[in-house]
Amino acid sequence: MQDKYNHQEIEIKWQKKWQEQNLYKTVDEVKGKKNFYALMEFPYPSGNLHIGHWYAFAVPDIFVRMKRMQNYNVMFPIGFDSFGLPAENAAIKHGVDPRKWTYENITYMEKQLQSMGNSFDWSRKIITSDPEYYKWTQWLFLKLYEKGLAYKKKASVNWCPSCQTVLANEQVIAGKCERCETEVSQKDLEQWFFKTTAYAEKLLNGLKDLKWPNSIKESQKNWIGKSEGTEISFKLKRNNAPQPPLNLRGGERSEGELSIKVFTTRVDTLFGVTYLVLAPEHPLISKLTNQIKNLKEIEKYIKETKQKTEIERTDVKKEKTGVKLNGINAINPANGEEVPVFVADYVLGNYGTGAVMAVPAHDDRDFEFAKKYKLAIREVITGGDISTEAYTGEGVLMNSEDFNGTKSEEAREKITKKFGKKIIKYRLRDWLISRQRYWGCPIPVVYDPEGKSHSIPEKNLPWLLPEDVDLTSKNQSPLATSKELKERVEKIFGKDWTPEVDTMDTFVDSSWYFLRYTDPKNEKEFADKEKMKEWIPVNRYSGGAEHTNMHLLYSRFFHKALFDLGLVNEDEPFTERINRGLILGPDGQKMSKSKGNVIDPDKQVKSVGADTVRMYLAFIGPFNEEGQYPWDLGGIVGIRRFLEKVWKIAQKIQNKPTKKQKEESYPATQNLELENLLHKTIKKVSEDIENYKFNTAISAMMIFINELEKKLEHTPEVSKGAFDTFLKLLAPFAPHITEQIWSQLHLQSESTTKSIHLEKWPEYDELKIKEKNIVIAVQINGKIRAQFETNIDIKENQAKEKALSLIKIQKWLTGKKIKKIIFVPNKIINFVV
RNA sequence: GCCGGAGUGGCGGAAUGGUAGACGCGCACGACUCAAAAUCGUGUCUCGCAAGGGGUGUGGGUUCAAGUCCCACCUCCGGCACCA
Numbered sequence: 017m018q019d020k021y022n023h024q025e026i027e028i029k030w031q032k033k034w035q036e037q038n039l040y041k042t043v044d045e046v047k048g049k050k051n052f053y054a055l056m057e058f059p060y061p062s063g064n065l066h067i068g069h070w071y072a073f074a075v076p077d078i079f080v081r082m083k084r085m086q087n088y089n090v091m092f093p094i095g096f097d098s099f100g101l102p103a104e105n106a107a108i109k110h111g112v113d114p115r116k117w118t119y120e121n122i123t124y125m126e127k128q129l130q131s132m133g134n135s136f137d138w139s140r141k142i143i144t145s146d147p148e149y150y151k152w153t154q155w156l157f158l159k160l161y162e163k164g165l166a167y168k169k170k171a172s173v174n175w176c177p178s179c180q181t182v183l184a185n186e187q188v189i190a191g192k193c194e195r196c197e198t199e200v201s202q203k204d205l206e207q208w209f210f211k212t213t214a215y216a217e218k219l220l221n222g223l224k225d226l227k228w229p230n231s232i233k234e235s236q237k238n239w240i241g242k243s244e245g246t247e248i249s250f251k252l253k254r255n256n257a258p259q260p261p262l263n264l265r266g267g268e269r270s271e272g273e274l275s276i277k278v279f280t281t282r283v284d285t286l287f288g289v290t291y292l293v294l295a296p297e298h299p300l301i302s303k304l305t306n307q308i309k310n311l312k313e314i315e316k317y318i319k320e321t322k323q324k325t326e327i328e329r330t331d332v333k334k335e336k337t338g339v340k341l342n343g344i345n346a347i348n349p350a351n352g353e354e355v356p357v358f359v360a361d362y363v364l365g366n367y368g369t370g371a372v373m374a375v376p377a378h379d380d381r382d383f384e385f386a387k388k389y390k391l392a393i394r395e396v397i398t399g400g401d402i403s404t405e406a407y408t409g410e411g412v413l414m415n416s417e418d419f420n421g422t423k424s425e426e427a428r429e430k431i432t433k434k435f436g437k438k439i440i441k442y443r444l445r446d447w448l449i450s451r452q453r454y455w456g457c458p459i460p461v462v463y464d465p466e467g468k469s470h471s472i473p474e475k476n477l478p479w480l481l482p483e484d485v486d487l488t489s490k491n492q493s494p495l496a497t498s499k500e501l502k503e504r505v506e507k508i509f510g511k512d513w514t515p516e517v518d519t520m521d522t523f524v525d526s527s528w529y530f531l532r533y534t535d536p537k538n539e540k541e542f543a544d545k546e547k548m549k550e551w552i553p554v555n556r557y558s559g560g561a562e563h564t565n566m567h568l569l570y571s572r573f574f575h576k577a578l579f580d581l582g583l584v585n586e587d588e589p590f591t592e593r594i595n596r597g598l599i600l601g602p603d604g605q606k607m608s609k610s611k612g613n614v615i616d617p618d619k620q621v622k623s624v625g626a627d628t629v630r631m632y633l634a635f636i637g638p639f640n641e642e643g644q645y646p647w648d649l650g651g652i653v654g655i656r657r658f659l660e661k662v663w664k665i666a667q668k669i670q671n672k673p674t675k676k677q678k679e680e681s682y683p684a685t686q687n688l689e690l691e692n693l694l695h696k697t698i699k700k701v702s703e704d705i706e707n708y709k710f711n712t713a714i715s716a717m718m719i720f721i722n723e724l725e726k727k728l729e730h731t732p733e734v735s736k737g738a739f740d741t742f743l744k745l746l747a748p749f750a751p752h753i754t755e756q757i758w759s760q761l762h763l764q765s766e767s768t769t770k771s772i773h774l775e776k777w778p779e780y781d782e783l784k785i786k787e788k789n790i791v792i793a794v795q796i797n798g799k800i801r802a803q804f805e806t807n808i809d810i811k812e813n814q815a816k817e818k819a820l821s822l823i824k825i826q827k828w829l830t831g832k833k834i835k836k837i838i839f840v841p842n843k844i845i846n847f848v849v
Numbered sequence: 850g851c852c853g854g855a856g857u858g859g860c861g862g863a864a865u866g867g868u869a870g871a872c873g874c875g876c877a878c879g880a881c882u883c884a885a886a887a888u889c890g891u892g893u894c895u896c897g898c899a900a901g902g903g904g905u906g907u908g909g910g911u912u913c914a915a916g917u918c919c920c921a922c923c924u925c926c927g928g929c930a931c932c933a
Contacts, residue, residue: 190930234853235928243932280933293933332850332931362931372933380850381931443932561927635873637861642854642927651861654873657888712863715872793868798914800868838913844867848913 021663023625027752031130039771040135042091044534044550049089053551054080055530055590057559057567058095058142061121062102065128067607067615067633067647071599074630075639075710076558077134081748082705084135085777091551092135093533095142096122099150099522101179101195104455108487114455115483118145128618133626133751135773140536144525145455149532151478152542153525154460156578158471161461165211165577166449168469172297172366173448174326175203180490181452182207184521185445186239186566191327199325208459208518209446212573216240216442218587219572227592231642232564239565241443245281246428248373248436250292250346252276253354276300276346276357279368279441284427285375286350286435287416288396290386292357293338293372296321297365301341309342314359321361329361336362336385349435351417360385368441377402397424447570449521454485454494456519462505465512476508481519493517526567527574530554530589545585553586558594561642568593594708597643599633604646615647624656627750631655634710634749658718659753662746665725666757669736687734690727691784693720694738698780701745710749717746741778794819795846812839819845 034040045051056073059065077092084090103114122143129136142149160166174183178198182205187194212219220240223233252274276292294301296318305311317339321329328334338360345354362381363372376386376393383406386393393402396415400407410424419427432438450459460472460479472479482498489497495517505515528542534551535543559567568590575589600606601613608614620629632652636645697720704713720742728735740761747754751773758772787808792815794802802822806815816837836848 189928229853231853231927238852238929241929241932245933278933282933330931334931336931362933364932367932374933379933381933384931441932443929564928635861643862644926645861648861648874651874658873660888711861712872715863718872791868795868795914798867798912803868836913838867840867840914844914846867846913 019667021660021753023627023752024622026756027131027133027621027626030752030755031133034135034771034773035130035138037771038139039773040092040137041139042089042093042137044547046089049087051550052083052088052090053530053554053556054083054090054092055533055554055557056094057557057563058097058526058529059125060100060102061096061098061118061125063117063121063124065125065617067599067617067620069129070132070617070629071633072559072596073129073134073136074132074626075596075634076594076708077132078630078634078710078748079556079705079708081135081751081773082702082777085744085748085773085775087776090135091140091533092137093140093142093536094129094134094136094138095140095529095533096125096144097522097526097529098122098143098145099456099519099525101453101455104453104487107455114487115145118455131618131621131626132630135751140533142529142532142536144457144522144529147478147480148539150457150481150525152532153457153520153528154472154477154479155474156528156542156574156583157520157524158460158474159581159583160210160577161471163577163581165214166208167211168206168208170204170206171209171448172202173205173207174200175205176200179453182448182450184448184523184566186447186569188326191325191330199327201325202322205450207448207450208520209448210573210577212447212569213442213444215573215576216242216444218576219444219569222572222576222588226588226590228590229593229595229640229642231561232568232593232595235564236569239444239569242440243281243443244438244440245279246283246432246436247277247279247369247439248283248286248349249275249277250348250355250373252357253345253347274300274303276371277369278371278373279439280373282375282378282424282428283431283436284413284419284422284424285378285396286348286373286431287413287419288375288377288394289348289350289353289355289373290376290392290394291355291374292346293363293374293385294341294357294359295363295365295370296359296361298359298370300371301359304341304344307343310339313339314341317359324361330364336360336381336388338362338385338389340389350431356391358385358389366445367443376406378406378408380406380408382406447521447573449524450518451521452493452518454481454487454519456522457481457525458495458519459516461516462509463514463516464509469516470509493519495519523567523570524574527571528578530557530571531584542583545583549585552584553588554590556592556594557590558596558640560598561595564595594640595642596639597637597641597645599636600644600646602647602649620652624652625659625752627753628652628656628659631659631714631749635714636711638709638711640708655714658714658721659750661721661725662750663753663757665721665728665739666761668728669732669739670761686727686730688788690723690731690734690738692787693723694741695780695784698741698745698778699785702777702780705748714749717742717749743772744775744778747772747775790842792819792842793844794822795844796823797848798846808842810842812841812845815839815845819847823847 056076059069080090080092098118103118106112106117107114144150157166174188176183176193176198178196179193183193183200188200192199220237220242223236278292308314338358341357341359344357346357347354374382376382376391377395378397394415395402396413397407397411398414399409399411413419413422413427419431458479458481460477461469462472463469482495482501484498484500485494486497487494495501501515505513531543531548531552535547538544571589575584576587578584579587603613605611605613617629632655635655637643697716700716701713724735724739743754743758755772789805790808791803791805793800804818804822806818832849834847834849838846
């Protein structure tokens with residue numbers, strides 16, 4: 017046996033062996049085993065594995081390995097989310113082919129991933145930029161297209177001037193591009209959308225039964241933004257100007273008159289309306305041009321609004337502005353009162369009806385606006401003071417004719433019934449999936465000479481990404497520069513037919529990748545339905561918190577849509593979700609090259625070993641609490657010391673003379689104590705891994721090893737058995753060193769030893785966990801005064817006597833009367849005086 | 850402003866309402882060594898020689914007993930934000 021723990025030699029050796037033996041290859045069914053699908057978000061092939069990848073993959077591998085030892089048939093796949101902007105940007109900057117850049121990165125990162133010692137099933141590897149994969153992304157797109165769930169429309173969309181492409185709503189964070197943090201602007205473009213709004217209610221309802229962190233559920237709930245309210249129609253007052261044409265959009269004719277529809281959640285304040293506000297985008301404005309007396313002023317205001325960025329426009333702190341539509345008045349259906357109409361950019365064009373009824377007495381925004389433009393403020397809800405600010409709470413109605421004295425909630429129902437209709441609105445928008453970029457999945461659509469869109473037939477899939485493109489061309493999608501693509505379309509479809517030149521958002525690729533893992537090589541279907549039945553829904557999915565309202569919402573939408581199309585068996589894709597935390601630099605800051613605080617995992621692995629790095633990451637804090645943990649260069653030595661200790665004990669055990677030592681010559685209690693601790697450790701480690709509390713599992717193992725080290729001399733036989741069991745507990749954390757020790761201790765040639773990772777997970781014995789002796793704390797009024805050791809399950813009376821005799825010596829109770837005695841079995845006895 | 854989460858040693862962090870600070874780092878002292886490193890041992894919330902007192906963001910409360918439950922507040926992190 018080697019006497020030095022040489023991590024490099026051991027790790028390379030076993031990684032090679034596991035690969036040769038196909039140790040982690042998963043088949044779809046194993047008799048007598050339950051399937052378990054453990055999924056981690058697959059990486060983008062950026063070119064280098066960082067410590068965050070290690071955290072994301074190596075730590076959950078501990079759980080995966082335990083599950084496998086617990087007789088589950090575990091699938092733990094890996095792949096690459098390989099379409100995306102960085103490849104294209106690298107291509108533009110360095111003149112390399114994005115394809116080459118991506119695939120070279122994948123090759124390199126695969127090697128890095130191997131060094132983790134993870135139990136990935138590489139045979140199921142998928143790469144989203146492979147035509148074999150994106151063929152099915154396109155096929156699924158067409159299924160949605162056929163059902164009307166993918167559609168094209170002209171809309172004002174978010175445009176990132178730096179990335180030169182549009183962005184989905186979810187990819188705009190506080191008015192800035194999620195990727196490059198450039199301020200986004202608005203552009204009117206014809207774009208492809210997925211109809212996520214059709215699933216708003218289902219996405220909301222589905223959250224209830226998911227075993228997901230509360231934070232994600234709440235965040236998605238907010239993002240979907242359901243609000244129930246009332247739609248009210250305000251007729252416009254007829255005036256002497258000529259009537260507009262009949263076939264209008266935006267405004268609606270009722271009894272020959274135009275009206276403005278507003279959406280409100282506080283219809284109980286209807287009698288307090290003193291004006292209406294239209295969003296600058298409201299279509300009615302352009303239909304009223306011959307009635308608006310100050311048209312020039314209005315047009316100027318609208319133009320100014322358009323020039324503002326999204327950030328400027330939606331800045332809550334900004335002073336509200338607006339212009340009155342002279343000559344236009346609306347009639348409050350509740351009391352017949354005429355109210356003025358304003359256009360103001362604090363009302364959003366793309367939410368609700370794009371128009372609101374303003375109740376300055378009971379809405380902060382309306383209050384501010386009314387004060388500025390000296391508009392009437394009428395109190396209709398009692399319970400507040402509206403002299404300096406709006407009262408937005410509930411109350412009892414006043415100044416509301418028949419409804420005076422009614423409570424807000426009741427009034428909402430009654431007023432809705434009489435003057436409006438109940439309506440539900442969602443904040444969620446449709447998912448914009450077009451991207452004006454090259455390195456993505458081509459949208460499988462062509463246009464006929466009239467410009468009408470048509471599906472590309474299945475036999476022409478995969479619809480290949482062309483290669484003869486100019487990546488630097490401005491103001492058009494790179495695909496538009498491909499001669500080959502143009503010719504391909506004309507050859508297949510006819511003259512003057514043209515290709516769609518946008519590619520899909522990469523989030524489309526990742527919305528179904530976990531389905532492909534179940535059947536990665538299938539050439540006839542995106543995945544076999546029977547195979548999906550074995551694995552879907554995913555049992556446990558772990559990843560980063562940044563995907564809450566993007567990937568996780570998109571996947572849920574996609575899956576629900578596929579379910580309704582009969583293509584998958586379940587309507588939710590992921591049963592349990594775990595959000596991991598974040599590893600910070602040693603300075604407690606986010607790692608970044610510019611700060612120079614980046615930890616290179618390769619260097620760490622070289623110096624202390626993969627087992628140590630894995631375990632240190634698991635030890636740094638609870639994995640599932642989204643915490644932020646600084647990488648402590650000092651702290652990692654604690655784990656290394658622990659593994660060195662394990663190594664040393666293994667040596668001692670192996671080098672012991674083989675002749676049996678007489679156990680009787682040692683105190684029997686030592687053996688019992690060790691067994692007791694071992695079984696407690698099995699329980700603790702098993703439960704903690706199950707709950708992703710790897711940090712406390714490691715701490716329990718450290719306690720065990722420290723005890724074992726002390727007892728080794730006195731209990732050689734029991735220690736050996738206990739150590740053997742302990743190794744299995746440690747195996748998921750430190751797969752290499754345990755495999756090495758295991759193979760040596762079992763004195764077989766290394767080639768024939770059964771891997772420790774194929775061993776059965778230890779089970780604890782409830783009887784052995786039970787303590788023989790315990791310490792009972794004696795309290796007076798809840799304060800600890802003394803403690804005594806006694807046998808377990810001591811009766812209350814005995815405990816009381818013992819405690820009292822202890823207390824008597826100390827005179828704590830002299831002259832005091834005992835009012836009450838609280839006895840907590842095996843823990844505490846408390847005297848209340 | 851709204852929604853979620855968190856505040857515990859010098860640091861990362863432990864604690865089914867039942868002995869706060871497990872485990873690890875760091876630090877101090879000791880052993881080994883010519884010496885250092887490594888390793889091992891002891892100690893390490895705080896005031897106090899001790900007995901004892903105080904202590905989990907702040908202030909209240911419930912309870913025999915509160916880091917844990919309730920109320921109010923403060924701070925920090927994440928998300929949403931003129932959504933009517």
